Structure formats: structure tokens, C-alpha cells
Amino acid sequence: MNNEAWLILSYKVPPEPTARRVALWRKLKGLGAVYLQNGVCLLPETDDHLRRLKIVENDVTAAGGEAVLLRGLPLETGQSAKVTARFKADRDEAYAEFIDKCDDFEREVAKEIAASHYTYAELEENDVDLKKLQGWLEKIRKLDFYGAPRAAEAADRLKQCEAVLDDYARRVFDAHDENK
Template structure:
């Protein structure tokens, strides 16, 4: 029995297919974290969930008139494979950095609202929705973080710190709206 190949090379052409297919393909490959080798040719690790998603995408592409080739491959040079893994991690670190860059706005908003004495249930709901968007965003990045990009841990910790700050804000809102509660 031969070992499972480590990588998938995916080559796609949407020429002659509906224009919307190009966007669908791009979005799906982007959501999987594909590393483009050149235009319309990308590389992905051959992990079971990735293989399954590529099979589904292949069916959609062919059904809508596009062409696709999916090839299994292994690297002959371990250094080259490590360079590709580094490229994957760099891409994920960039995404995690964006989370880390935007998260302080949520935390500052909580601090500002509390300083203004505006700890209300409405503010809690709004901030919970913001926090959920960050968690969802982080989940999407983590799903394509195949090799444990270094910035992932800091991003997860920062989101949890924001969650703790939101919990404290919620306590303040509860006390503000129910001054006699908890006594």
C-alpha cells in the first residue's frame, strides 16, 4: 500500500463557463487557504476535509462547463516542502495579524462605554455580536491553518481576553440596570 500523497495540485479554467463560476471557484479555494503557484494553479495539503471539498468543487466546475485537474503530489526535496509550509504559515499569520489589528477597537469601545457610564444591555448585545464575528472569523482562519501558524495562538488569546472584558462589561451592565441585584 502506498502512503497517501501529501499535496494536491489544482488547476482550474472557467473559460466558456458562466462568469459567476470564476468567483465561486476563487472564493472556495481562498476559503481553503490555497497557495497559488501561478494563475489558476494552486497547492493544498491533501487532508481529508480538503480532499472532500476539492471533490465537490471539481463536480461543480465540470457541471458548469469549466475544466479542472486535480493531481496528487509529493515533494522530492524536503527543503522545498518546508518552504511551501512556511508560505502557508505566512499567509495565515497575515490573516491572524488582521484580527489582532482590529480587535483593540472592540476592547476600546467596551472601555469607552464603561467610562461613559453606558454599560447597558443594548451595548452588551452589540458587543456580543461583534465578538461573535471575531470568533467566526478566527474559526475560518483556523480551519485553513494546516501547519499551526505562529500568530494563531496570540489571536486566540486576544479574542478570549476580549471575551473576558465583555463578561466584565456585562456584569457592570447588570449592576447598572438592577442596582439591588446581588446584594
């Protein structure tokens, strides 16, 4: 990925219906776009991002709006650093939310252990929750174009959650005499 070139999408859509504007915003945030201001966002220049932004550009036009897609280069190194810092800050925010959910997961399993609630149904429910965490972290990683500082912490927290579930599973199996 070229760390010095970005694709810039500037768009304007009619104010109503609001749902259309929200859908565009969600789509762009889902791609990992950083907003420089209202209706102006950017992504690192890649063929995939170009293709996806052209689709968004068509969506804007179909919604009765206007869009311009440009390639941008920083005028100086400091500008490049500002942009990458914005990308990293957005991902760190996502990693922080992920880490909070890991805490919630561990508290939920600890509550089951404290209550000696060792059922297969609870194990299955916690396994589903862990799979959601795994998928969520993978989505964040795909949008972490510049290596946000909290990425390693998030990966460590996921490993801790996996270990907590492994321990709980062992307890469930022991409670049902399956490890003997």
C-alpha cells in the same frame, strides 16, 4: 495529516461571467488553499480535501472550464518548507486581521465605558460581536494546517476580549443594581 503530500488543482474557467471565477476562488480560499499561480492551488492531502476538491473540479467542468486534480510530493525538503511557509503566511495574515478586529472590539467597549453607557442593549450587541470573533477564530484555526506563528497571539487576544466583555457586563449589572 501528511505534511509531505498535497493535492494540486489546476483549473481554467471562461473569463465571463467574472462572478463564477470569483466564486471558485472564494471557495478554494475558504478551504484554505494556497495558490502557486493563477488557476493552480494546493491543499494538504486529506480525504476531506480530496472530496471537496473533486466537488470544485465538477463545478469547474459545469462552468465550461477544465480542471486537473493531482497528488504532489516535494522533490526536496526545501520545497516542502516553501509550501508550508506559504500556508503559514496565509494564516498569519488572517490572524493579523482577526487581531485588528479584536482591537476594534476593545475600543468599542472602552468607548461605552468612557461614556458610562451601561445598557442591556449595548451589552447584547457587544456579546454578539464577541461571538462573531469566536466563530471567526475557529474558522481560521480549522484552516491552520501547519501551526502559523500568530495563532497563540490571536487566542490570547480573544481571551482579552472575553475579559473586557465580562468587565463591561459586570458594570452593566452594577448600574442596574443586579449584583447586589
